[in-house]
Amino acid sequence: MTGITESAEKVFGIKGFEKATMQDIADEEGIGIATLFRYFPKKDKLIVAVAVNAIGRYFHAFQTIAQLDVSSLEKIDRLFDYFASQLNPENLGYTRLIEAFESYAALQFAPLDDMATYNDAHKEISDVFSSIIEEGKSDGSIRGDIPTGDVLLSIINAFSLFSRKLSLFENIPYLEAEVTPSKQLAIVKSIFIDYLKVR
The missing domain is CATH 1.10.10.60 (Homeodomain-like)
Known part of the structure; x- marks a missing residue:
């Protein structure tokens, strides 16, 4: 299969x-x-299977980063770097595939067959990320005066969606003429990391 x-x-x-x-x-x-x-x-079953396979690469990366012997803030920094790496030519194919899949699924009148499998794969990623968040509360590397879980999930979702959208701009030169996608991601990462740091 x-x-x-x-x-x-x-x-x-x-x-x-x-x-x-x-x-x-x-x-x-x-x-x-x-x-x-x-x-x-049905073709939709195959489409979902392909998307689940593609998103499995994210799960593997999250798991690898979660097991590193560094602070939680450093792990989040590495996650940002991982998402930024999706702009590299060798990763663009499956990054665009996931973006196309989520657009395709969102435009269907009814949920795709086996969509629960894709949602389960997403949940596995969220669970790994939650463990990084809990660790950050314990090691004190992330601010304690913010609703940590909500803020971090929002930030990582915003950053990952932004990096995936930027991967689509390669074929639309005028959208990146002013600031390259990699520079945009570096700026956004710096803002987010600075916000999360213990003051």
């Missing part, structure tokens, strides 16, 4: 979710269309 989702990710990355057909994916994987439908009876 991994081969199918990898082939589907490649096809969706080239053609988009709307234009890619199940036949395109079967051809890419080198299997018959009936075999593909045996694993994924």
Whole structure:
């Protein structure tokens, strides 16, 4: 099944979710269309499986950072760097895929089949992030005079969404003519980290 989702990710990355057909994916994987439908009876199920696979990369990165032997504030700094790295050419494909998936899912009249699986994958990421927040309360590296959980979740969501949006601007040169995406992220990161630091 991994081969199918990898082939589907490649096809969706080239053609988009709307234009890619199940036949395109079967051809890419080198299997018959009936075999593909045996694993994924609807295209939406395959779309969600691809998105879950892509977001799993975020979970792995969060887990790795959470296990580092550094302060919570340093871990958050590393998370910002990780999101900024999504602008690197080797990461742009799946960064754009997740952005496209969430737009696609949001525009559907009813929830996509298996969307709960994607939500569960998001929750796993949130749980790892929550552990970093709890650690920050204990190690004193984050301000204690703010509603830590709410503020940090808002900041990390804002930063990750912003970095993903910037990944789309590469094909729209006038949007980055003044300040490069990487410089914009560095500025926003500096503002957020300064806000979180214990004074």
